[in-house]
Amino acid sequence: xxxxxxxxxxxxLLVNDEEGAEEIQQQFAELSRYxxxxxxxxxxxxxxxxxxxxxxxxxxxxHYLRRLAAHLHYTQKLPEPGDDDSADDPVLQRYYNDYNDAxxxxxxxxxxxxxxxxxxxxxxxPQDFECVIIPGDSCPVVDMVGSSxxxxxxxxxxxxxxxxxxxxxxxxxxxxxxxxxxxEGGGATAWERYGIESYSCLQLHRAACHSISTRAAIVFx
Numbered sequence: 001x002x003x004x005x006x007x008x009x010x011x012x013l014l015v016n017d018e019e020g021a022e023e024i025q026q027q028f029a030e031l032s033r034y035x036x037x038x039x040x041x042x043x044x045x046x047x048x049x050x051x052x053x054x055x056x057x058x059x060x061x062x063h064y065l066r067r068l069a070a071h072l073h074y075t076q077k078l079p080e081p082g083d084d085d086s087a088d089d090p091v092l093q094r095y096y097n098d099y100n101d102a103x104x105x106x107x108x109x110x111x112x113x114x115x116x117x118x119x120x121x122x123x124x125x126p127q128d129f130e131c132v133i134i135p136g137d138s139c140p141v142v143d144m145v146g147s148s149x150x151x152x153x154x155x156x157x158x159x160x161x162x163x164x165x166x167x168x169x170x171x172x173x174x175x176x177x178x179x180x181x182x183x184e185g186g187g188a189t190a191w192e193r194y195g196i197e198s199y200s201c202l203q204l205h206r207a208a209c210h211s212i213s214t215r216a217a218i219v220f221x
Contacts, residue, residue, distance in 0.1 A: 002055060003056040003059050003061075003062065003220060003221075004221045005053065005203065005207045005220055005221065006207075006221050007052045007053070007214065007217070007218050007219075008052060008210075009045060009217065010047055011049050011051050011216070012051045012053075014047055024045070027142065028045055031043060031135075031139055031141060033139075034135055035145075038133075040127055041127055046214060046215055049215075050214065053221075055203070056200060056203055057179060057199050059119060060087070061196050063082070063087040064200060065158070065196075065197050065200040065201055065204070066086075067079070067086040068082065068194065068197045069111035070092040070094070070111065070115060072110070072161055073109045073111055078161055078162070078190060078194075079091070081194050081197070082182070082196060083182070096116065106130075107130045107131050110154070110157065111158075112131065112132050113132055113147055113151045114151060117132055117146040118143050118144045118220075122144035123142065123218060124151055124207075124208065124211060124217060124219075125145055125146070125148060125211075125217050126149070126215050128149040128150065132144055132145070133146075148217075148218060149208070149212060151207075155204050155205040158197075158201050161190070162198055162201070163190045163191055164191040164201060164202070166202070170202045170203055174192070175202070176195075179198075179199050182196050
């Protein structure tokens with residue numbers, strides 16, 4: 001099953017599914033009431049922005065990237081390139097456990113918005129706030145809310161560690177080849193051994209940048 005990300009959901013639905021657009025706008029209205037109750041700005045997804053969407057490297061690609069981020073958090077060093085067991089990596093699991101044990105309402109680590117956000121539910125909003133928001137029963141229409149600004153910053157830290165140029169097109173042939181030969185690249189820069197992590201990082205960074213510039217939410221689809 002594939003995983004994609006989109007920025008400009010309401011604008012997209014207003015053209016292709018007006019009933020769906022109305023439903024999402026109602027969700028954002030309910031979410032906005034909750035956001036204002038905790039001191040944040042309401043969110044109105046713009047109806048007329050340029051829609052951006054991109055494919056991830058499946059759900060597994062997100063796990064590859066999260067695993068790498070967890071290792072960077074604890075060791076400040078790149079681990080070996082990820083593999084099919086990335087989701088069960090003990091260092092990544094440690095991050096989840098330490099996050100859950102941390103005081104509520106405070107950020108835990110350097111990559112919270114990347115690692116602890118759901119890969120199937122919720123949004124990233126173009127607001128800069130410290131902690132991933134988990135409304136629970138206070139706002140049942142949304143599971144988790146992350147910050148596009150924080151996601152962008154976290155992706156930029158990973159890109160620096162990988163020596164990954166952020167202007168590299170995710171569809172660049174070099175990156176596709178690196179992903180297909182995961183862990184085997186022998187190029188001059190680190191990212192060529194981490195093709196799947198690099199692809200995932202670039203797609204999320206692009207989504208975050210587009211979200212911030214257009215004031216539209218990021219959603220996994």
